[in-house]
Amino acid sequence: MVDEIDYWFDVGWEAFAKGWRDADSFPPLNDMEAQRAWLGGFGAAWACGPDERSVDEALARALAGRAELLRQLRSHRAGWGSLTVQ
16 A cells, blocks of 8 residues: 555656646546545645645646546545644
């Protein structure tokens, strides 16, 4: 499971940092663990970059044409404020 989390984190990072948009650059629908890891990588890459858009705007742009995945990823927002770094 850890390898899968690392994999999706890396894919999320590359999706933002390199603008990857092929089907393999996005986590599967209904896989909450893969989606959380992907969002972690995407958000970390966004935080490290000079992008002036909000992370949500960057996410919407990256997921253009993937409305259901965007909806599912945004459903994770409820827990974003309660996350801590360990």
